[in-house]
Amino acid sequence: MTRATILTIEDDPAIRRGIVDALDFNQYSVIQAADGDEGLKKSTQNEYDLLLLDLALPGTPGLEILREVRKLRPTQPVIILTAKGEESDRVRGLEDGADDYVVKPFSIKELMARVEAVLRRTPQRPSNNEAVSFPTGQVDFERRELRFVDSSRSELSEKEVELIRYLANNRGRAISRDELLSSVWRLNPKGISTRTIDMHIARLREKLRDNKEKPEILLTVRGKGYMWAAQPTQVGD
């Protein structure tokens, strides 16, 4: 069991190698990208616990990657790597939502400290197969089904599971259709025009037995997308 999955976007092979080794040694699972285009692709197609992003890259520039990722995944943790002197880049990066930065040349020790710090303050999401509950029941990701308090069940399809997982992992945050298409469907279309998501939501609401007129679990956020309702109250301890 690795501690977290980290995407490293860095073109210098020596530096990349160093980073990967260090992360690997510290029990992280590491994915690599050697240039901007590959980085953009990997970072937008998948969600990682952390992105290590060199700003000076061949291909798509680091800052653009950052902005794209940020648009799609507002909460994706990102640490940027900048060369000494390129202070303006660093400032732009932080403005664009990077969580922290490391200035090259850096020591492995320093990098690891930053990594740990950012991961530490990332709100801990339920891990992949942890139970997600809603007022009238809970989601069993293992068995791909919903179990209700009256112990009845409904089965979930593949896409439904992924959709529910993504939404539930981000409860309390309104997720745009773009973000869903990118994260759940692994597509990357700017400004979509498909009702597919709405369809799936409708089907999910049905299975969740959510209130049809006034949903209480899977909320519609006008002009934005959908949201898994924040837990109203936690009863007892």
Added chain:
Amino acid sequence: MTRATILTIEDDPAIRRGIVDALDFNQYSVIQAADGDEGLKKSTQNEYDLLLLDLALPGTPGLEILREVRKLRPTQPVIILTAKGEESDRVRGLEDGADDYVVKPFSIKELMARVEAVLRRTPQRPSNNEAVSFPTGQVDFERRELRFVDSSRSELSEKEVELIRYLANNRGRAISRDELLSSVWRLNPKGISTRTIDMHIARLREKLRDNKEKPEILLTVRGKGYMWAAQPTQVGD
């Protein structure tokens, strides 16, 4: 400066006196209600940091008060007081969302421990005049105005301040119009039919310079109400 404001709904004058004294001694601000009707009124008209609710009351029964309050304020912390033996009431109370219970007769020490515990695990809201920020600026409750990053400002009216405060204090949670009417307007109408809230929201969006078609700060949750957007990312430390 008191630590928190607590509403005590308890008909027995001796017990009530004891509770009030103890809370007072511990720096809490205490409001009292001596029967169910008064309790229902006070608990629905105002929001408190904590509700101490005796279940056996003349007038409106405790459980009904609990349910009404819960409908209006899903996060209102509540501790119920039950007589020894009335176990079914206690269970019902917890089912209906009470956060904890104390069985009579209880020691002051025990009560205080419960109070502290519940308050401790209540998600700490920004206190009344703490700054609330949004991506393009922040709310200054003192001066009743919005300050933007470009250091321009807009003034807020009384109602606007209260509305913004309530929504922002509950960011990430969709607030129903009923809850707003009850908490901000201090009205108690079941199933409203006024567009007043929508109006105020529109004006607020204007002042917040929120995106008109796709709001990013003050979101509309279909069939439910409105929501102050959850913080997308916290930049840096």
Added chain:
DNA sequence: GGCAAGTTGTAACATTAGGTTAGAATACCA
């Protein structure tokens, strides 16, 4: 292969919640 069941996507239409405008009521103040 090819049929059946299940899943996912699309097109087209329907509905209505919420945005919006304009003005009436009310409160505030000098």
Added chain:
DNA sequence: TGGTATTCTAACCTAATGTTACAACTTGCC
């Protein structure tokens, strides 16, 4: 008392979402 700011109401309108019905695709099985 008149003027100004604020709040509320009524009425209208639109576009975002819900919804239906079916087409396309996948999967497994004989």
